[in-house]
Amino acid sequence: MFDSSQANKPDITGRAEIETLVNTFYDRVRDDAVLGFIFNEVAQTNWTTHLPKMYAFWETVLFRTGGFTGNPMAAHAKLVPLTDMGRDKFDHWLQLFRSTVDDLFAGERAEHIKNCAADMANVIYSRINQVPDPRFDPANLTPEQRERYARYKPPPVV
Template identity: 50%
Template sequence: MKKDIHNRNDIVKLVDTFYEKIKTDQVIGFLFNEIAQINWENHLPKMYDFWENVLFFTGNFDGNPMQKHKELHNKCPLSRTHFNHWNEVFRKTVDELFVGEKAEEIKMRAKNISDVIMYKTIQ
């Protein structure tokens, strides 16, 4: 039975599951693996902090997602399709793992953050 997102352990589960899909994704996987050349060992803990802060306001994230996406866009132009696909995979991953108020909130916040980054990056 699925439960809601309650703590960092749930965030870790979500982030790990999501990025396991992204690593081999046919639409956007190359952006992470070949273009950005993500070091997953370093990237994943940053994403745990980011999403934990987004959902629980922990204040433990230190980074600039906007700048990172602009740098990526300069290497390989990002498109609305890339952002929409990222959102679809994220939403489906949340729905596979969790149900409840925080699960709905993280999907909404992810979409809003993605929309802002998309607007400011690909305009």
């Protein structure tokens, strides 16, 4: 259905929009009642290093550039003995991520980044909590996921 509130928003076209998205998202995360303390107190995140890492991560996902070389599975597995990293937390993270994207952007890449975040949240959640679920195994992509990833063509980075 056509959503008129999205009509005049730009799509994500390059690094500048990724930085805006990541900065806005983590500003909200830091102040979030459910997620804030995991970063601020449990992980004691160094934002000066975390934010550039996340720019590189999303640039790599969307544009296949960006040079991300981290290890998301290990970074989240490390948190499991320290705090609850259950389904509710991931659902809340995703809701905040989706609403941040929708507040700022609209278009093919905006949709793609939300879908990628949801796919990755499922994989990270099930692996780190050892809840094996064949639906979340990257080896078992659904026809819809296969078609979506095959259709997606990264634009040239601006």
